[in-house]
Amino acid sequence: MTLTVYYSSVSGSTKMKKEQERIFSILDSKNIYYIRVDISQSSDDKDKMRKLASDKTALPPQICNGDSYCGDYAAFDTAVENGQLTTFLQA
Template sequence: MALSVFYSSVSGNTEMKKQQQRIFDVLQSKKIDFEAVDISQESENKDLMRRIAGDPTALPPQICKGDSYCGNFTAFESAIEAEALEEFLKL
């Protein structure tokens, strides 16, 4: 079951871009394999992200493992602070 990070490559929102990059940087630095899923390329990806998140208005970045929702950027940062990243990512 793969870890997926839903993101948007097309966004004028600087804060969103920073959040997405922070997630990518942390996962890469910890050598955690993940799939980056660009919701701006296919609407099915956006629909999937929102279905898994259980929120019809969810915006990227969102993190999930298979069909199991892990959380958004705020939850990701909280997990890092609590030194519980692996549990958060369901690894």
């Protein structure tokens, strides 16, 4: 399966931008392969992200492994703090 991070390159939210960058930074530092999907480029990608998250109003960043939903930034942050990133990512 492929780890996917859904994000937005055009968010006006500083909080969202910082959350996205922290996810990218941590995954990069651990040499974890993932793809970035910019939902601002395609409404189909946004719809897919929301379907996987089972939330019609979900906002990025959202993390999935294949078609399995891992969680949002808060869940990612908790997993990192608890040393459970591998479990969270279903890797």
